[in-house]
Amino acid sequence: MARSTGTTDAERRRLLKLAALGLVAAPFASSVFSVPARAADLPMVDEADPTAKALGYHCDAGKNPARTDKTAVCDGCMFYTAQPGGKSGACALFPGKLVCPKGWCSSWQKKVT
Secondary structure, X not given: OOOOOHHHHHHHHHHHHHHHHHHHHHHHHHXXXXXXXXXXXXXXXXXXXXXXXXXXXXOOHXXXXXXXXXXXXXXXXXXXXXXXXXXXXXXXXXOOOEEOOOOEOOOOOEOOO
């Protein structure tokens, strides 16, 4: 029976280390090579969406009978993030979707500046 040399053992250990490193790094590779979604690529919230219905969301705040503060619109809400004057923006309550800046829902909270 042939005995392995020190070089063969070192190569085997190196191969096992690289294989283990590859297995550990594989899940992170997709995040490195993926392209983040831009706001322009996100869909608008549909008022028929279950979350939108539960929160009483309307794209036109003026058409929402539950709204009591006439100045309360998404553009002035702490959950809304968008550039001022934009046609739509992201809302923390509707991840992965956009809302109208003049919209409103029952979770509206005044933005603190």
